[in-house]
Amino acid sequence: MTPEDIRDLFLSGQPDQALDALDDLLAADEANIEALRLKGNLLESVALERAELTAGSLLRQKGMWEARRCYERILELDPDNTVALVDLGDHFSNLDAYQKAESLYRQAIDLLQRGVFRLSREHEINEVFDSMFQLYTETGRDNLAELARSEQASMLAEPES
Structure with missing residues (x-):
């Protein structure tokens, strides 16, 4: 199967x-x-x-x-599996462990900025920033949510390395 x-x-x-x-x-x-x-x-x-x-x-x-x-x-x-970092970040976010989640999302973003991805660069960028946006929104950090959206747009506009 x-x-x-x-x-x-x-x-x-x-x-x-x-x-x-x-x-x-x-x-x-x-x-x-x-x-x-x-x-x-x-x-x-x-x-x-x-x-x-x-x-x-x-x-x-x-x-x-x-x-x-x-x-x-x-x-x-x-260790450089960006998808797993986002999944684990989402896991911690579901448990209200927001600092741990944010740290894992940042690790994934750092890898993506270096051209490391597993499935699709665009998909993984969108996935991690959607998770970051949700985390920031849920924790009342709307200013950081907007910054995350800007960072997402910037990364998506960059050519794939």
Whole structure:
């Protein structure tokens, strides 16, 4: 089963089957970064859905810890993985650990500025800055949110190195 098939399983309302299929995929290749990312995303989605949407209740969700471990494992395998840095930043943002999230987003931005990306430079720039914008907006730092949008536009206007 491919990661796309597994994503479709999840989206069709079968999260347990999707997670079982991911476990099978990772049993065959524990360094499968795409499967690790998908597992982290699915675990976090399930935990967010089941929790009362407070940081305290999220911390009690086993899936949140497992999701974090997936993102951390990707970074062990590929320390410059900008996508995993953003995912881990989003994870911490969901837990109201905004400083940690911002630090991870900044790491991803630094890598992107140096031409390091995994999927698509434009997609990853948009993803990290959307996350930064949301973090700044949620924490009442609208001036920084606007600066982030300007920085995003500037990076997107630069030619790919």
